[in-house]
Amino acid sequence: MKLRDIIDSPCGLRYVIDSLPLASGYSLRYLMDTEALTAQEDIAAAYSRMREHLSAAGDGNLVSMLHSILCSLKDISHTLSRIEAGNTVDDIELFEVKALILLGRRVSAVLEKASQTSIAPHTGDLEDALKVLDPDGTEIASFYIYDSYSPELAALRADIRREADADRRTDLMDREQALEAGIREELCRTLRPSVPALRKLQEELARLDIDLAKAVQMLRMRLCIPEISTSGVTTYKGMYNPYVKEVVERAGGEFTPIDLSFGDGPVVIIGANMGGKTVVLKTAALCQWLFCFGMGIPAEEALIAPRERVFFISGDAQDMGAGLSSFAAEMKAIDGVVRASAEAPAGSCIAAMIDEPARSTNPIEGTALVEALVDILGQREVALLLTTHYNIPSSHCIRLRVRGMEDGKMNYRLCPAPEGDVPHEALKVAESLNISPEWTGKAKKLLEYE
Structure with missing residues (x-):
């Protein structure tokens, strides 16, 4: 590629x-x-x-x-x-x-x-x-x-x-x-x-x-030269996304760096929409691609495993030209990962970073599809990093969550996510966006009633 x-x-x-x-x-x-x-x-x-x-x-x-x-x-x-x-x-x-x-x-x-x-x-x-x-x-x-x-x-x-x-x-x-x-x-x-x-x-x-130019960029942007992992595990300390960091700082904020390790079993990042999961996933994908082209890595330290194939599936995958809906196009893209992992010879190194699969279907089937995907790719030793707002059991994966909104600011740091429901952060995010108190207040009352 x-x-x-x-x-x-x-x-x-x-x-x-x-x-x-x-x-x-x-x-x-x-x-x-x-x-x-x-x-x-x-x-x-x-x-x-x-x-x-x-x-x-x-x-x-x-x-x-x-x-x-x-x-x-x-x-x-x-x-x-x-x-x-x-x-x-x-x-x-x-x-x-x-x-x-x-x-x-x-x-x-x-x-x-x-x-x-x-x-x-x-x-x-x-x-x-x-x-x-x-x-x-x-x-x-x-x-x-x-x-x-x-x-x-x-x-x-x-x-x-x-x-x-x-x-x-x-x-x-x-x-x-x-x-x-x-x-x-x-x-x-x-x-x-x-x-x-x-x-x-x-x-x-x-x-x-x-x-x-790569070397000048590394000095100017304070990127790092990564170590090469021979264990299949990729680890970042102080990872950040240069584009998101610039946008946040231009608005007067501060981007919180991310520590992340994956490759030794599937890693699933759970949380609400706008909870920071996608930024983490995109940053990990960015670092893997930069590594593939010998460029500086936006992190304090990085230990990255080489991959023969890298899959990054994110965003609205609607394919109007093929007559496919968002869900259909997304399923076809993810199916490419499943089939590639099945056909790969023993010892092949594949990384897959997938953002909120099956997000647009009903929660019951969506949860089943994601849980099955994590189980299948985990058994095939694919280095899987996946985000979802579905509740995926920890028996299939390592569960993490983004710390999310704290004091009105987004904290992208990751922490363990205990077994149970996904974090209830949607109302917190809505309030941080200054959504009508009438709307969020009524939603809170309905949750209390339930």
């Missing part, structure tokens, strides 16, 4: 990606086409690169210089493919190739001067290609068919400048164009063996932009 496939998942992932200080639009597209990491060694390598870039990320002047250079990075894959296929490209495309090499050399020079050679791109294999495109050694980011390529061409151009007769001048210019075409063809033939090294440089520069 690529980042672009999940970028609009309603967990706050787009907010984090949009906050990355990337220099180049090409780097963003490259990042969007990145596959999620699932193997422990690949994830470890990604965070190792993050650590290598932290020193550079902490140097504001260096980051600014690199940003000003990398903003010129463009995707010239089409040009490189044309050269590789034996086509003759035009002067603009040859300029793009030259500019890429010069850009790589400038970045390397800046990093070497800052003693950051470990993260510098490799341009040594392209010295010959640069000589082909810059025969005069000016290292200026421009290109045309230079006189240096051909004494015949240089002499012909001198004749054109001296020629006063229009017809004769036209003939000479036709000969010039023919010579230039032959030189372009030869240049492309000479550059063809360098195409793999050019592709590698383009990708190295994009990865440098991305890795540096």
